[in-house]
Amino acid sequence: MGLVRYILRRLFTIFVSIVVVIIITYILMWLAPGEFFNIAQFQASGGRVATLTPEQLQVLIKGFEEKYGLNVPLWKQILNYLKDAFRFKFGPSFSNPNEPIEVQIARRFPVTFTLAILSMALAVIVGIPLGVIAALKRNTWVDYITMFFSMAGSIIPAYTIGVIMVLIFSVWLRVLPTSGWETPKQMIMPVICVALGPMAVIARFMRSSLLDVLNQDYIRTAYAKGGTDRAVIMRHALRNSLIPIVTIIGPQLAFLFTGTVWIENLFRVPGLGQLFVNAASMRDYPLLVTSTFILSLSVMLMNLLVDVIYAFLDPRIKYE
């Protein structure tokens, strides 16, 4: 009972937060220099100066503004956008007027979703055991090596690792294809590249979380009761130390849904990342604001999901 009411209340908070985020995004876009028309026109003319007269240009811009509802005050634009956005109707984008944004997203979302889920699964499956081993073997060479690679994994950008991997596995060894997203073989490198960052974060969090738990009084109690190392770690230490890890996995996953931009570009993966990057560089306002909408919605929903999972992991948490 309490949980359902809690979720409803949280959903309302999410709704309010997103409205605020969208308002801020609109104001920022309005303040930012540059506009779609000049860039698009410049690119359309292949870099040559436009051949239109100023009058013709005025007519063209007027028609464009009417089509996209830009001829009304900013607050009304925001209101119009929000009215449709919560029903997942985002209208056409500037650069692709014939296809509504939701259709563009729907086509690309499964790709990014698969990439994100596979990467996060890999990050969790490898990261948690690494952190556990490092904690149990703390201050030995096992710990130092694990933490060195973990540090390296979170410092070196994913695309740098991607380029190096392409060089090794595609150019030198010729075992993996350089790009694409159809066969499992093509997915290996993008998934590993995307996974490395979260994997490193999870390993380091897991290490410190487990070390913290191992110092707790109830671990000493468990040993005093006659527990073997195995029993104490598996039954008492691990479950308690996993609780904080859930907190970081949620938001990390949300960022992966939209944050795989560089890897998608590098490996020619037809996902959301490419779409959103182009939106920003092209000043494609409807697409840009929608990417913000999607990103903030997924981060907030993930956080909600994490909090709900918390209630199952930790009996002390009761949502009222």
Next chain:
Amino acid sequence: MAELLRVNNLKTYFDRYDGVVKAVDGISYKLDYGETLAIVGESGSGKTVSVLSLLRLIKRNGRVVDGEAIFEGKDLLKLSKEEIRQIRGKDISIVFQDPMTSLNPIMRVGMQIMEPILWHRVMSDKEARDRAVELLRLVGIPEYKTRVWDYPFQFSGGMRQRVMIAIALACNPKLVIADEPTTALDVTVRAQILNLLSDMKEEFKTSVILITHDITLAMNFADTIMVMYAGKIAEYSPVERFIRNPLHPYSQGLISSTLDIKAKEGSLRPIPGNPPSLVSPPSGCRFHPRCVYAQDICREQEPEYKEVEDGHYVACHLVKGGKFNA
């Protein structure tokens, strides 16, 4: 009475950045079946370390450097890791100081009581379950049949300490170590927990080592009193004799520094100064900087720990012929 435990010359040191902390520096004592021994002293006197060393539960930077601890013919300090594990929670169990942090917050209390039973294969799963319920009844938890599947956070501090006691008793241990079992509790429930410990001691016929800094409590509860100061035993005595005739100036100080509601005003005399550093303890008698009777010999020579009367041991230069002569 037969002897259950004999500790000889136990030394436990901790390595720290500023040197070696000699937390327990050569203590010897014995404990009989059914006996209650109270270890009394200020914080940092080595009370807790001296008993955690027996079960080899001291922190990673600590090590037992010397001594033996003969428990039923076996030297606890020389057992293998697996052999000492089989003794923990089965023959010797511990009730820790802080029941708020000593129970796993996300495990049902029934399971936490069952664990030592199952780990030592004392009985089957089903029997262990019934045993957990029975133990909760014994330690006086109301509605124990349903409470057994509650989580620790659903219990008050006093109730949690009752659960800790139930865990300690789960395998019918021969020795229960109670490490300041009432220090973290409300004053009002302290007496209840002590009475419970007393009752359980009768019921289960166990020996008890009670660690406390409260000398009054020790004198009420124990058969034997052991006063520790700076990692050494200052005095060890049967309780009647100790009450009648505390010999060590530190024991006397401990007694006169406790509040007595019937006492005259001004009779409360705290011991001046603080416990010494255990990295570089004072020369001679470790208590001499705080001792009002200190003489030259106390500063220069370490007093011998010797028996002055039958079963009454003391380490003080000023005790001669069973009397304290200042």
